[in-house]
Amino acid sequence: MKKLALLSGVILFFCLLLGLGSSALNETPKESGKVLNLYNWGDYIDPSLISEFESETGYHVVYETFDSNESMYTKLKQGSNHYDLTIPSDYMVEKMKNDGLVQPIDKSKLNFLNEMDSSIMGLSYDSQNNYSIPYFYGTLGIVYNDQYVDGAKLQSFTDLWRVDYRHSMMLVDSARDVIGLSLISDGHSLNTTDNSLLKQAKEKLDKLAPNVKAIVADEMKMYMIQNEAAIGVTWSGEAAEMLKNNEHLHYVIPKEGSNLWVDNFVIPKSAQHSDAAYAFMNFMMRPENAAKNSVYLGYSTPNVLAKQELEKTQDPVLAFYPTADQMKHLEVFEDLGQDAVQTYNDLFLEFKMYRN
C-alpha cells in the first residue's frame, strides 16, 4: 500500500512537472509580445514564407488551421481565443462584420494597397475594404481529362448536361457552388434568394444527376489525378494541384460566368497583437512573396506587381488567373442570411438524395 501511494505520488509529481513545463513553454513568446496567432485554412500558405517572416521580423507565428468558414466562425463566436489574424471568404467577411466579430483595419499601416488589383478591391461584401484585405482570389471552374473529353465541347456549365457525359463527373460538396452553377447556367444570379428560382435550379440539377458520379470534397484531387473521373467541378487552386500531377487535365472557366471567391485577411475583435498582424500582411503582400505564395498554392494573388512578376517568367499558374473579359462575368457570394442558407442546403441535400 505504501509503495502504491509512493508510486502515485511520483506519477502525480511528474504530471505536475510536465504541465508546468508545457505552460512555461507556451508562455515564453507571449511575454515578449513578439507573437502572431494566425488562424488560417489548412495548407493555405507557403511554409517557407512563415519561417522567412519569423527570421526577418522576430515574430513567432503560431499557426492554427480550420477547414471551413463556418467552423472558423463558430470558434471565433464562442470566444476565449485570441487570434490576431484570420482568413475568411467573401460572404463570411460580411457575416462576421455584421456580427461585430472583426475590427476595422488601419489602412495607414499597410504599404501595399496601391499595388492591389482594383477589380478585387471594394467588392460587395466589404465595399470600402474597411474590415478586410484580399489575400487570394480564384474561381469555380471545370477540370477535364483530355483522354476522355473533347475540351472544345466543354466550355460552359451548360455543357455539363450533355448526354455523352453520363456518369463521368464529380462535383464539389458545397451547396452554394453546386446550386450556383445551375443558377448561372440559366442566367440567374449566384445570390438568388427567390424560392421558386432556387427550386427550378434544383430541378435542373436533378437532370444532371445521371452524369454525376460522386459529390466529394478534398478527395477530388486524388480521384482526378488517378483518372477516376473525366470531369470535375472544383475551385481553381484545387485544379492547379491536379494539373501539376496529371498532364491530361485542363481547367476551364465557364463562359457564361462563374463564382469569383476572395479570401481576405481580417483582424478579429479579440486580437491582442494587431501590430504583428499588420507586419504579417505587409510581408505576405510584398510582390515577390505574394508571387511565390501564388506559385506554391495555385491561387491568384490580388497584388498586380506580383502578377507582373509571374508574367515575366511565364509561370504556368497564370492559366488560373481569369482574364479581364472573364472577370466581367464573375460574381461574388454575398451573405444571404440563415434562412436562405438553409434553403440552399436543404435543396442540395435533396439533390444528393435524388436517384434516377
Place this chain on the structure above:
Amino acid sequence: MKLRKNLFMLPYLFWLLLFVILPLILIVVQSLIGTDGQLTLANFVSFFTSGTYLSMTVNSFIYALIVTVITLVISYPVAYILTKLKHSQFFLLLIILPTWINVLLKAYAFIGLFSQSGWINQFLGIFGIGPTQLLFTDFAFIFVASYIEIPFMILPIFNSLKTINGEYIHAANDLGATRFQTFTKVIWPLSLDGVKSGIQSIFIPTLSLFMITRLIGGNRVITLGTAIEQHFLTTMNWGMGSTIGVILMIIMIASMKLTNGSK
C-alpha cells in the same frame, strides 16, 4: 467498507454525469431551439413533414439493416468456428487487429482497391472484364461498412458462445437430438445475448455513418449522419442537427427494447 466501495464508484458516476447525461440533456435542449433562438417544436415538425428527412430515415434504415444482416450472417459461423479452434485467442487477435487502424485509413485503402485503376479492376482486367465502376456504388458502401463493423459482431457472439457449458451439448446429444436440433434448441438460444449486443452495436452506428458515405459512397449514399454533419458544419442550424440526433436516440432505445423484448 461500504463507504470505500461508494468512493470507488465516484469517478465513474462523475464521468457518467459529465460525459453521458449532460451532453444528452444538451442535445435535447438544443433540439427544442429554433433558428430564432426561441423554444419551439418547429424542428420536429419540419423533420416529420419533410419528405427529404423521412426518405433519408428510411434509406438509412435499409442500409443499416442490410449491413447488420450481412455482418451477422458472416460473423456467427466465424465466431462458432473460432470457439472450436485450438488457438482461438490468436485468431481472435487477428480479427481485433484491424480495429486498431483508423477508419479513415481503412477507407482510403478501399479507395485504392476499388478505384478504376485499383487492384480489383486490374485483376478483373486479366479476364478481359473492362474496368467497372466499383466506387460510389451501394455495393461499395455496404461492403466497406460491413467490413468495418464485423469485429464488433464477432466479439460478443464469440464471448457468449464460449460461455456455453459444454455439458448442455453433451446432454442434448445423449437425449437423441440431431446436430441441427442441438443448434436450434440449445446453442442459438444461449448465444442470443451476444447476437443482440452485436446487433445493437452495429445497427445504430451504421444509421449515422457519414465519412464513409462521402469517401466510398461519393455522397450517392445518404444517411442521417450526412444531414447531421451538414447542420452542424455548414448551415450552423444546431437545433435541426440535434433534432435528428434525438430522433436517432429514440430509434436506438426502441431497437434496444425490441431486441431485448423478444426473449
